[in-house]
Amino acid sequence: MSSNANHSSRKILVLGATSGIAEATCRIWASQGASLFLVARNAEKLAAVATDLRTRGASFVDTAVADLDDTEQHPALLAHAVNALTGLDVAYLAHGVLGDQTQAEQDFNTAAHILHTNLMAPVSLLTWLANFFVQRRAGTIAVLSSVAGDRGRKSNYVYGSSKAGLSAFLAGLRNRVDREGVTVLTIKPGPTKTAMTAGMKGAEKFADVDKVAASIVKAVDGRADSLYVPFQWQPIMFVIRHIPERVFKKLNL
Amino acid sequence: MPEIETQQRLTYKQGSARKSAPGEASFESWGRYPSYKANIIPLHWQSDFPAAVRGIHDAVLPVGLGRSYGDVCLLDQGNLLPTPAMNRLISFDPETGLLTAEAGISLAQILDFSVPRGFFLPVTPGTKYVTLGGAIANDIHGKNHHVAGTFGRHVTEFELVRSDGTVLRCSPNENPEFYAMTIGGLGLTGLIRWATLRLKPIVSRKIDYEGIQFHGIDEFLYLTEASKEIEYTVSWVDCTSTGKNFCRGIFMQGDHSTRRDELKPSPEPKLVFPFNAPGFALNHVSVSAFNTLFFHKQMGKRQVALQDYEPFFYPLDKVLHWNRMYGKSGLLQFQYVIPWNNAREGTVAILKEVAKSGLASFLAVLKAFGDVPSPGVMSFPRPGITLALDFPIKPGKSFPLFERLADMTLEFGGRLYPAKDAAMTAAQFQAFYPEWRQLARFRDPLITSSFWERVTGEQPNL
Ligand SMILES: Cc1cc2nc3c(=O)[nH]c(=O)nc-3n(C[C@H](O)[C@H](O)[C@H](O)COP(=O)(O)OP(=O)(O)OC[C@H]3O[C@@H](n4cnc5c(N)ncnc54)[C@H](O)[C@@H]3O)c2cc1C
Numbered sequence A: 001m002s003s004n005a006n007h008s009s010r011k012i013l014v015l016g017a018t019s020g021i022a023e024a025t026c027r028i029w030a031s032q033g034a035s036l037f038l039v040a041r042n043a044e045k046l047a048a049v050a051t052d053l054r055t056r057g058a059s060f061v062d063t064a065v066a067d068l069d070d071t072e073q074h075p076a077l078l079a080h081a082v083n084a085l086t087g088l089d090v091a092y093l094a095h096g097v098l099g100d101q102t103q104a105e106q107d108f109n110t111a112a113h114i115l116h117t118n119l120m121a122p123v124s125l126l127t128w129l130a131n132f133f134v135q136r137r138a139g140t141i142a143v144l145s146s147v148a149g150d151r152g153r154k155s156n157y158v159y160g161s162s163k164a165g166l167s168a169f170l171a172g173l174r175n176r177v178d179r180e181g182v183t184v185l186t187i188k189p190g191p192t193k194t195a196m197t198a199g200m201k202g203a204e205k206f207a208d209v210d211k212v213a214a215s216i217v218k219a220v221d222g223r224a225d226s227l228y229v230p231f232q233w234q235p236i237m238f239v240i241r242h243i244p245e246r247v248f249k250k251l252n253l
Numbered sequence B: 001m002p003e004i005e006t007q008q009r010l011t012y013k014q015g016s017a018r019k020s021a022p023g024e025a026s027f028e029s030w031g032r033y034p035s036y037k038a039n040i041i042p043l044h045w046q047s048d049f050p051a052a053v054r055g056i057h058d059a060v061l062p063v064g065l066g067r068s069y070g071d072v073c074l075l076d077q078g079n080l081l082p083t084p085a086m087n088r089l090i091s092f093d094p095e096t097g098l099l100t101a102e103a104g105i106s107l108a109q110i111l112d113f114s115v116p117r118g119f120f121l122p123v124t125p126g127t128k129y130v131t132l133g134g135a136i137a138n139d140i141h142g143k144n145h146h147v148a149g150t151f152g153r154h155v156t157e158f159e160l161v162r163s164d165g166t167v168l169r170c171s172p173n174e175n176p177e178f179y180a181m182t183i184g185g186l187g188l189t190g191l192i193r194w195a196t197l198r199l200k201p202i203v204s205r206k207i208d209y210e211g212i213q214f215h216g217i218d219e220f221l222y223l224t225e226a227s228k229e230i231e232y233t234v235s236w237v238d239c240t241s242t243g244k245n246f247c248r249g250i251f252m253q254g255d256h257s258t259r260r261d262e263l264k265p266s267p268e269p270k271l272v273f274p275f276n277a278p279g280f281a282l283n284h285v286s287v288s289a290f291n292t293l294f295f296h297k298q299m300g301k302r303q304v305a306l307q308d309y310e311p312f313f314y315p316l317d318k319v320l321h322w323n324r325m326y327g328k329s330g331l332l333q334f335q336y337v338i339p340w341n342n343a344r345e346g347t348v349a350i351l352k353e354v355a356k357s358g359l360a361s362f363l364a365v366l367k368a369f370g371d372v373p374s375p376g377v378m379s380f381p382r383p384g385i386t387l388a389l390d391f392p393i394k395p396g397k398s399f400p401l402f403e404r405l406a407d408m409t410l411e412f413g414g415r416l417y418p419a420k421d422a423a424m425t426a427a428q429f430q431a432f433y434p435e436w437r438q439l440a441r442f443r444d445p446l447i448t449s450s451f452w453e454r455v456t457g458e459q460p461n462l
Helices: A020-032 A043-057 A072-086 A103-105 A108-136 A157-178 A209-221 A233-242 B003-010 B107-117 B132-137 B178-181 B217-226 B284-297 B309-313 B322-326 B340-357 B396-411 B426-432 B437-441 B452-456
Strands: A009-014 A033-040 A058-065 A090-093 A140-144 A183-189 A226-229 B024-026 B037-040 B059-061 B079-082 B089-093 B100-101 B155-161 B165-172 B191-198 B206-215 B234-235 B248-256 B302-308 B331-339 B364-369 B385-392
Touching: A009 A020, A009 A072, A020 A033, A020 A043, A020 A209, A033 A043, A033 A072, A043 A058, A043 B089, A058 A072, A072 A108, A072 B452, A090 A108, A103 A108, A103 A157, A108 A157, A108 B165, A140 A157, A140 A209, A140 B284, A157 A183, A183 A209, A226 A233, B059 B132, B089 B107, B100 B107, B107 B132, B132 B191, B155 B178, B165 B178, B178 B437, B206 B217, B206 B309, B217 B234, B217 B248, B217 B340, B217 B364, B248 B284, B302 B309, B331 B340, B331 B396, B340 B364, B340 B385, B340 B396, B364 B452, B385 B396, B396 B426
Parallel strands: A009 A033, A009 A090, A033 A058, A090 A140, A140 A183, A183 A226, B037 B079, B059 B079
Antiparallel strands: B024 B037, B089 B100, B100 B191, B155 B165, B155 B191, B206 B248, B206 B302, B234 B248, B234 B364, B331 B385, B364 B385
16 A cells, blocks of 8 residues: 655654554644655554544555564564655654563463563664664664663553663663664553543543643654653652662552 | 332343353443343444454343433343544545444434534533433434434434444445344344444524423413424423422523534533432422522523523433432433324323322423434334433333323324333333334344343244
């Protein structure tokens, strides 16, 4: 379905485009007339998202079905996307898995899989993307990490450590490419209310996915370094990071 | 009214034969009454139904944003399938205004998309937080019923999926029986997966508004007659006053402004009603005071304004969760339509009964339905007068009144609106809707609702 994107609108690559936060973000970009290249694993879901974004006014939408765990494929996939978009302004990494913590505690392969998807695969993509943007001396990389990476907790430390690694990698990368004109944005969303929880009790406490998406778009536009969404998570995580270990290890988090 | 039946209705919960489902959670309807537990299985993608319920051997019910007041969107101890995450656009034709979207999209999301493009909903209820699927299933009506008919009239086609996996394209020409039974079919015929809606062109966000005070039902009828050519009309009535103020109110009418103007919204902060008001906050005195204030807020007999469509159609949406104002025990609407031959007499009698009861109703909305027919067999509106009343629920007090009001409605040849009901008896429902047996034949064997079980006794065919 690839055709030549002959336009001057912003060119955005989205990895993991069928995830709730990514989809909501893309809707805003689409309504602004952006050109989008979407990557996800499930062809049917990807097609539904692409159709929606086209209808909302995206200048151009192309897709590729790919399993991002397969890092061998990354260079070809990324080159194809850049080609289809005839350039690249923003790369948005939104794929990831929560994984099964209980199973990961017993089985290294489960833990390794979570770490591979959430950390190794992004490292592979980011290496290619950073070098691409550095060469052009322009570009923005926006990545969904998590507040869970700010401190390991017994309820999800495998997922948390993958995000901690990712956040640290991004901080280092930012430090390297900032002087080359490239922006690296680390996004740390808290629990987010997707449309599915509407009408349910208790979900009022979660963040609204459209608001989260709007904050992400704003942070990308403002070339921010990091973003806690909603912003209340910044002071909350500050406190959590500073609880002394001897107290923290006794807490039931 | 035999006290026994009221009692039975209140203890209906215990009569449910279903076992508690795993992972259960609460799903509230807008009235926050009744309160039931159910297993929640949100649908994200079109292929999720019936895939997501495969292996589940218990009743299911698709639901939207829970903006119905009673139990049409509840299923005690069953499986609820919320659809709001299934909200993608599928196509839009700016020439014809035909919009195709997944059924979980809200009217608010449709407006966000369509208004800047110069298109508006053909019919809208008093809140924009309802889904496309929910609007079809209740075949909702708006302030323009007298010219536009119900929502279902503007739905050119939709896809219905049955729990056995059968997919039915429905339109007046394709599977016409399923089309007719699903519009107003209370979600019972299957899951509406997507639908095509015909939007109507506008050139401005603004409404040419006029508010006119009236005293008594005859002035209301006169204004209704005089405004036949105006697209939107609705009246607010003070139902707490008696004597010379009896049935006073404000007649509100408006048309989409025809003068080209801004179509983009100006962002406004939302207010959220933060807590459950204590029960005493809404009593006869406070509601009468509110009503008197509202009546006199409009200074003088007539008021003319050019108003944004948001406050005109959705005055309460700015206060998200205003239903909490009624306290923990919840609220219930009571909405009837009485055909023209008895409309005046019936409305006077019912308003008198309400005033006499001393039970408060904040919102009393009066409107004349027109004679544009609905394609839906079970659709609520009929030509005549409709009145919607809000009541806080006071167990022991509200239900006997509802029962009396429903009986009066029946005597006047009218019927009640299932979307706003948690109180009518099986006998009353079956007299109001003799077509219910036809709906029973088209019902999906796995799908049922607490409403349906209450008013028909029918259990799912598992
Ligand atoms: C403030 C307020 C004002 C209102 N004003 C009006 C008004 O002016 N006119 C009017 O007619 N109504 C009005 N209503 C009622 C409201 O419009 C209806 O109850 C509407 O159907 C609610 O839609 P929902 O998406 O919340 O559906 P829900 O209440 O969640 O469900 C309603 C029904 O739709 C079914 N359903 C939902 N989605 C699907 C689907 N995809 N496939 C099959 N079945 C489905 C459910 O099973 C249920 O039977 C008002 C409600 C409120 C709260």
